[in-house]
Amino acid sequence: MATNNSEIAVPLATEPLHAAHGSRRDAPAHHPAPASRLATISGEGALDVLSRSAVLEAQGRDIAQLAIGEPHFAVAPHIVEAATAALREGDARYGPPAGIAALRGAIAATLGGRGIDASADDVIVTPGAKPMVLYAFLATVEPGSEVLIPDPGFPIYPSLTRFVGANPVxxxxxxxxxxxPDVDDIAARITARTRVLVLNAPHNPTGGSVDARTLEKIAELALRHDLFVITDEIYGRVVYDTDSTPSIAALPGLRDRTILVDGFSKTYAMTGYRLGYGLVPHWLVPRLNTLVVNGHTCTPPFVQRAGIAALTGPQDAVRSMVAELRRRRDDVVAALGTISGVRSPKPSGAFYAFPDVSEIIAATGLSAPQLASRLLEEHGVALLPGNGFGAAGASSFRISFAGTADAVRNGLARIASGLAAIATRTA
Ligand SMILES: Cc1ncc(COP(=O)(O)O)c(C=O)c1O
Incomplete structure (x- = not known):
């Protein structure tokens, strides 16, 4: 099973489908074999930990939730009102596949404010950022090619790379x-088969960012090796030490080879609205629109009306959320700094800390998933082991500080006391 008492694991696509869905049904005696490509995709550990936490909570346990990357902040009232007004007005029929003109215009204006040459014609709205990531992979990655992805990184990138028949590097x-990102390391991994480079800054799971000079060097590589770039900027407004995030799409020659992915889930805490978008090279727009027509027809219009309100209305809620997250970032780094064996670089964006716990792994003989599982089962704090984000994350935890203030406060105290107790018991 995907979760049990001893270890938190990412569900494997090779598990029976009913097991992956948590059903207790026995497997049928016979069924047709699913398409082999289904065995290439994998899920997100966060959703597993969340369901295990729910089981423990149903048993009466108090769990400090630091696993899920979802801002526990209210959606601003003017955004809620725009969605409900649209529903009252009956704005709930099919709309244009690429999105309604007013939203595409507002998105283009927002991107223009970041120095990106964006016209509304090149914006495609999707139900969440994730569908745009999928479409970007489908549109650019050739089977048998190689895709450069961050390690550690968002687990959906290697999963989709394999799904489209390519190899993640x-x-x-x-x-x-x-x-x-280390430009020399990226350069060293480029081969004749490399087609696509995936960037994600601010970064899930580490909270790392990328500066303008590094982006310029990465852009040079993309141009020299004729690569597509998929830049996932979903955390672009959640930055702590600067005012904004530079985009590779703003650099000369890059717009025609870059798909920029962003959305409303993180900045406006609109995870359940499902609203995202891509800024797409002009020459690729018709093909991508055809993918949209094949995949989901259009994004719900009343949700798009909420998106217009979000972008064009007051931004106070965004500013106060980021200010609160900045305070928490400082508290999290300070608290982790007091725990022996834990080393945590300061996140400069997103809402994750990614502390290295290799000293604790060496001292206890327990892996990061085993430690995370003990922290959840015995000490009531849910966080993610870093191995779910790639080999380079194997000695780390991902701690989300976007949940409730209580969860962050209690969770940090439980991590400190829990790790001390585990270390004493295994000494
Ligand atoms: C790096 C990254 N990209 C994309 C997404 C998906 O965003 P959405 O909820 O808009 O689909 C997430 C969500 O966790 C993310 O961390």
Missing amino acids: GYRLDPANAYT
Whole structure:
């Protein structure tokens, strides 16, 4: 099973489907074999930990939830009102596949404000950022080719790379370098088969960012080796030490080979609305629109009306959320700094800390998943073992500080006391 008492694991696509879905039904005696490509995709550990936490909570346990990357902040009232007004007005029929013009215009204006040459014609709205990531992979990755992805990184990138028949090649994000991409390491991994480079900054799971000079060097590589770039900027407004995130799409020559992915889930805490978008090279827009027509027809119009309100209305809720997250970032780093055997670079964006716990692994003989499982089962704090984010994350935890303030406060105390108790017991 995907979760049990001893270890938290990412569900494997090779498990029977009913097991992956948590059903207790016995497997039927015979069924047709599913398409072999289904065995290439894998899920997100966060959703497993969440369901195990729910089981423990149903048993009366109090769990401090630091596993899920979802802002526990209210959606601003003017956004809620825009969605409900649209519903009252009956704005709930099919709409244009690429999205309604007013939203595409507002998105283009927002991107223009970041120095990106964006016209509304090149914006495609999707139900969440994830579908745009899928479409970007389907549109650019050739079977048998190689895709450069961050390691550690968002688990959906290697999963989709395999799903489209290509090979993921991880480039290293090093804690000693505040988890910024290392241009020389990326360059060393480019081969004749490399087609696509995936960037994600601010970064899930490390909270690392990328500076303008590094982006310029990465852009040079993409141009020299004729690569597509998929840049996932979903955390672009959640930054703590600067005002904004530079985008590779703003650099000369890059717009025609870059798909920029962003959305409303993190910035506006609109995870359940499902609203995202891509800024797409002009020449690729018709093909991508055909993918949209094949995949989901259109994004719900009343949700798009909420998106217009989000982008064009007051931004106070965003500012106060980021200010609160900045305070928490400082508290999390300070608290982790007091725990022996834990080393945590300071996240500069997103809402994750990615502390290295290799000293605790060496001292206790327990892996990161085993430690995470003990922390959940015995000490009531849910966090993610870093191995779910790639080989380079094997000695780390991902701690989300986007949940409730109580969860963050209690969770940090439980991590400290829990790790001390585990270390004493295994000594
Ligand atoms: C790096 C990254 N990209 C994309 C997404 C998906 O965003 P959405 O909820 O808009 O589909 C997430 C969500 O966790 C993420 O961390």
